[in-house]
Amino acid sequence: MNLSRTKVILDNKFQIEGRVVRKIELREYEKRENNNSREYVIRIYLKTENEEIELDYLGKPASNDKVFDEVCDFLGNYNGLTSTINRILIELDRNLDY
Numbered sequence: 412m413n414l415s416r417t418k419v420i421l422d423n424k425f426q427i428e429g430r431v432v433r434k435i436e437l438r439e440y441e442k443r444e445n446n447n448s449r450e451y452v453i454r455i456y457l458k459t460e461n462e463e464i465e466l467d468y469l470g471k472p473a474s475n476d477k478v479f480d481e482v483c484d485f486l487g488n489y490n491g492l493t494s495t496i497n498r499i500l501i502e503l504d505r506n507l508d509y
């Protein structure tokens with residue numbers, strides 16, 4: 412997979428759930444199969460003061476190259492961003508428990 416696009420969603424510190432979030436970035440990776448068909452994997456990266464994590468945002472590759480822009484628009488909506496951050500923080504907590 413090759414990183415094809417990034418979009419910084421948040422680049423200033425704010426506190427949520429007892430953590431200070433420093434950066435949130437959406438990343439698009441292009442996957443090419445042998446038959447030259449393209450798929451796109453959308454991942455979200457979050458950096459706190461003490462942790463970093465990158466997760467698959469959609470849960471599956473997308474064949475539509477417009478999905479990245481649609482996800483950016485969704486995350487620009489406060490409710491979309493808040494629910495996504497909460498989901499990532501839950502995953503960070505799971506990783507810390509292991």
